[in-house]
Amino acid sequence: xxxxxxxxxxxxxIEGEVVVTRADAVINWxxxxxxxPMPMGLACCGIELMGVGGSRFDIARFGSExxxxxxxxxxxMIVAGTVTYKMASVVRRIYDQMASPKxxxxxxxxxxxxxxxxxxxxxxxxxxxxxxxxxxSGCPPRPEALLDALxxxxxxxxxxxxTRNLLRAQ
Amino acid sequence: xxxxxxxxxxxxxxxxxxxRVAVARGDSAQLPPQEFEPERMSLSMxxxxxxxxxVLRIQMELDGEVVTEAxxxxxxxxxxxxxxxxxxxxxxxxxxxxxxxxxxxxxxxxAYAIAVERLAGLEVPERCQAIRVITAELAxxxxxxxxxxxxxxxxxxxxxxxxxxxxxxxxxxxxEELTGARFTTSYTRIGGVARDLPEGWTGRVLEFCxxxxxxxxxxxxxxxxxxxxxxxxVGVGVISKEDALSYGLTGPNLRGSGVAADLRKDRPYSxxxxxxxxxxxxxxxxxxxRYLVRGEEMRQSVRIIRQAIExxxxxxWYARDARRxxxxxxxxILSSMEELIQNxxxxxxxxxxxxxxxxxxxxxxxxxxxxxxxxxGGGVPYRLKIRAPSFCNxxxxxxxxxxxxxxxxxxxxxxxxxxxxECDR
Amino acid sequence: xxxxxDILPTLQAQFPQASVRPSAxxxxxxxxxxxxxxxxxxxxxxxxxxxxxxxxxVDWGAQxxxxxxxxxxxxxxxxxxxxxxAQPRFTAVYHLYSTTAHDYLRVAVACTGDDDAPxxxxxxxxxxxxxxxxxxxxxxxxIRFEGHPDLRRILMWxxxxxxxLRKEFPLAGIETEWPDxxxxxxxxxxxxxxxxxxGPFVASSGTMNLxxxxxxxxxxxxxxxxxxxxxxx
Numbered sequence: 001x002x003x004x005x006x007x008x009x010x011x012x013x014i015e016g017e018v019v020v021t022r023a024d025a026v027i028n029w030x031x032x033x034x035x036x037p038m039p040m041g042l043a044c045c046g047i048e049l050m051g052v053g054g055s056r057f058d059i060a061r062f063g064s065e066x067x068x069x070x071x072x073x074x075x076x077m078i079v080a081g082t083v084t085y086k087m088a089s090v091v092r093r094i095y096d097q098m099a100s101p102k103x104x105x106x107x108x109x110x111x112x113x114x115x116x117x118x119x120x121x122x123x124x125x126x127x128x129x130x131x132x133x134x135x136x137s138g139c140p141p142r143p144e145a146l147l148d149a150l151x152x153x154x155x156x157x158x159x160x161x162x163t164r165n166l167l168r169a170q
Numbered sequence: 171x172x173x174x175x176x177x178x179x180x181x182x183x184x185x186x187x188x189x190r191v192a193v194a195r196g197d198s199a200q201l202p203p204q205e206f207e208p209e210r211m212s213l214s215m216x217x218x219x220x221x222x223x224x225v226l227r228i229q230m231e232l233d234g235e236v237v238t239e240a241x242x243x244x245x246x247x248x249x250x251x252x253x254x255x256x257x258x259x260x261x262x263x264x265x266x267x268x269x270x271x272x273x274x275x276x277x278x279x280x281a282y283a284i285a286v287e288r289l290a291g292l293e294v295p296e297r298c299q300a301i302r303v304i305t306a307e308l309a310x311x312x313x314x315x316x317x318x319x320x321x322x323x324x325x326x327x328x329x330x331x332x333x334x335x336x337x338x339x340x341x342x343x344x345x346e347e348l349t350g351a352r353f354t355t356s357y358t359r360i361g362g363v364a365r366d367l368p369e370g371w372t373g374r375v376l377e378f379c380x381x382x383x384x385x386x387x388x389x390x391x392x393x394x395x396x397x398x399x400x401x402x403x404v405g406v407g408v409i410s411k412e413d414a415l416s417y418g419l420t421g422p423n424l425r426g427s428g429v430a431a432d433l434r435k436d437r438p439y440s441x442x443x444x445x446x447x448x449x450x451x452x453x454x455x456x457x458x459x460r461y462l463v464r465g466e467e468m469r470q471s472v473r474i475i476r477q478a479i480e481x482x483x484x485x486x487w488y489a490r491d492a493r494r495x496x497x498x499x500x501x502x503i504l505s506s507m508e509e510l511i512q513n514x515x516x517x518x519x520x521x522x523x524x525x526x527x528x529x530x531x532x533x534x535x536x537x538x539x540x541x542x543x544x545x546x547g548g549g550v551p552y553r554l555k556i557r558a559p560s561f562c563n564x565x566x567x568x569x570x571x572x573x574x575x576x577x578x579x580x581x582x583x584x585x586x587x588x589x590x591x592e593c594d595r
Numbered sequence: 596x597x598x599x600x601d602i603l604p605t606l607q608a609q610f611p612q613a614s615v616r617p618s619a620x621x622x623x624x625x626x627x628x629x630x631x632x633x634x635x636x637x638x639x640x641x642x643x644x645x646x647x648x649x650x651x652x653v654d655w656g657a658q659x660x661x662x663x664x665x666x667x668x669x670x671x672x673x674x675x676x677x678x679x680x681a682q683p684r685f686t687a688v689y690h691l692y693s694t695t696a697h698d699y700l701r702v703a704v705a706c707t708g709d710d711d712a713p714x715x716x717x718x719x720x721x722x723x724x725x726x727x728x729x730x731x732x733x734x735x736x737x738i739r740f741e742g743h744p745d746l747r748r749i750l751m752w753x754x755x756x757x758x759x760l761r762k763e764f765p766l767a768g769i770e771t772e773w774p775d776x777x778x779x780x781x782x783x784x785x786x787x788x789x790x791x792x793x794g795p796f797v798a799s800s801g802t803m804n805l806x807x808x809x810x811x812x813x814x815x816x817x818x819x820x821x822x823x824x825x826x827x828x
Binding site for chain 2: 616617618619620621623645646647648649651653654688690692694697699701722723724726727728731735748749750751752759760764766
């Protein structure tokens with residue numbers, strides 16, 4: 001598949017089937033096109049999340065159709081729905097179980113800020129317990145908005161210093 | 171973070187471990203007896219998606235693979251709707267009803283609006299009633315579709331989900347045209363609906379119905395005589411008539427157990443008495459019966475929608491004489507001082523209600539959704555209790571899961587078709 | 596109007612302490628807590644009310660103490676007042692439905708005991724459905740259902756110190772400890788009141804009436820049906 005990645009280049013001066021690139025570019029290229037979501041479908045937004053997985057909006061076009069219900073196998077947690085205080089610890093524990101590198105999309109008003117549930121039982125934004133990469137507005141967001149968030153996340157991933165992070169982790 | 175892989179020394183472990191496979195035939199007396207002692211353990215399912223139905227947790231005590239005790243833990247989606255209602259005018263609460271049973275918001279909207287109208291002693295015009303019936307039945311179809319799709323996933327049939335979601339997308343288009351939102355519709359108002367039907371919308375609904383029925387048959391035919399599906403549902407999760415009543419089950423789950431209770435027939439509201447439809451009833455009360463009941467209900471909903479559109483009366487789509495309750499049309503608000511004041515008051519103070527207590531239940535896709543409203547007058551309810559069908563339907567889980575296998579629990583959950591937004595409120 | 600209104604005299608004859616409760620729709624009864632179980636059993640066994648659809652409660656406390664009801668962000672936890680002895684603060688409300696006669700009946704019971712620990716008898720022995728309903732009512736109001744086999748919180752987490760649907764409890768909530776110690780230690784977070792930004796911006800139930808303040812709104816001589824008369828000549 002051809003991506004708009006100018007750093008990945010075929011150099012005719014080098015013999016053989018060799019492509020010259022930077023490690024960052026190729027790692028991020030791979031990562032950004034296979035973001036496996038952890039669908040944290042908590043409430044209404046979870047239904048739109050299922051809709052995105054359905055045939056009309058087809059999240060598979062962005063390499064993210066592999067909804068993994070196991071946190072160990074997923075890269076991006078999509079927090080879709082109202083996070084209550086009772087559920088928040090569970091969300092955090094699941095996030096802790098995900099393998100690095102990992103990202104979080106806060107889908108919808110409730111996950112982003114508590115939304116219309118300003119009440120005693122609702123966590124006012126999942127960013128109080130998790131680092132959120134992309135916020136999606138809407139109650140619930142349209143599927144297109146979630147796809148846009150996914151593309152935003154992909155762009156973000158492509159800018160990461162992946163090699164440096166890897167070396168630092170060693 | 172550095173990752174370490176500690177591969178256990180498999181060879182050494184294999185040498186020391188006892189043989190894992192017991193000899194089934196032969197001299198079994200040589201085997202120590204505890205090899206066959208069933209293992210007791212506790213298993214916590216959820217709250218992150220025990221099946222495809224949201225945040226429910228079930229703590230199970232297992233005897234081998236048999237569930238001896240199941241304790242559902244709910245409340246993971248408790249958002250404080252009832253407390254919020256006490257701090258909102260009646261109209262402001264309408265969007266929150268969307269998010270109760272978020273698979274069928276239009277039906278919730280209607281149930282809530284009728285409850286408040288009962289309090290006000292208000293009768294809405296026939297056209298408004300018919301519009302509400304059409305939307306509620308479309309919502310029923312969409313809710314049962316997702317119930318079916320999720321049930322399919324629970325029992326290992328992923329295809330069903332794709333089929334049902336394709337149909338739901340068509341419904342979303344209709345909802346969006348009517349209400350401006352895909353499924354958080356907030357369409358009803360106290361004393362009417364938000365706006366009249368768009369031009370040609372009923373025709374598109376009929377078109378949907380025409381193409382939907384053959385597809386529904388196709389979807390159902392993928393499951394109804396499917397060997398795997400039947401093995402996982404027939405005779406699984408049997409709920410007797412007595413248990414169903416004792417646990418307060420309603421809706422398809424109660425009808426699946428053979429009680430022909432349908433509030434649309436028994437206590438008709440919103441003009442349901444004008445339409446002909448059948449109430450499907452199960453015979454044994456197992457998961458398969460509940461599935462069959464839902465399938466048939468969708469056909470009946472199509473029947474109701476067709477009749478409602480055919481008989482759709484003209485006239486007003488909101489109660490004209492309810493000037494303390496329903497805001498006047500926009501052109502009047504913008505051109506006349508009195509209507510502007512009236513609109514201002516309805517928005518700031520809420521629709522004016524008399525003091526009193528009402529309880530109204532509507533036959534929602536999941537069962538009887540009830541609203542108990544205590545009013546002291548004014549525009550804000552003093553107490554609003556939501557009687558959620560999923561809450562009652564789930565309370566039978568300990569009873570029905572005891573003695574089932576683990577994998578049956580998933581099938582039972584799918585067949586009970588609950589939604590946690592409504593259960594926890 | 597209710598078709599089964601004639602059930603009330605029958606029941607009153609049997610339970611002389613019961614009185615008819617004002618209701619806008621279904622027939623309703625007030626019974627003392629001591630009669631509740633016997634009445635419910637009669638209703639289920641001889642009158643055909645086989646479905647217990649709902650159990651809930653109403654907190655009259657704030658109103659009897661003369662406070663506004665909602666909308667206030669202030670925390671006032673001392674709800675005990677002299678009046679409450681005469682008029683119990685909590686009323687438990689039951690809704691029964693008959694799947695054969697298709698009728699509803701409302702039964703209201705004034706809770707006994709003081710405001711901190713009100714109680715009513717449990718009806719779990721009659722309907723299994725009461726189990727969760729009563730747990731929820733306990734969770735939200737702190738009403739103890741005597742004889743309930745397993746009266747724990749159901750919606751809020753175990754150990755939550757307040758009863759959210761009591762009138763003095765603010766909508767925004769009260770700062771408390773995080774339910775799980777390990778996550779709290781990791782994220783250094785606690786349960787905080789929701790930001791209200793001065794809201795919710797509504798009139799509260801039955802207190803303010805703008806139509807008193809705006810005389811032109813009181814004019815009932817016209818509505819959308821009968822057109823407004825042109826400006827007076």
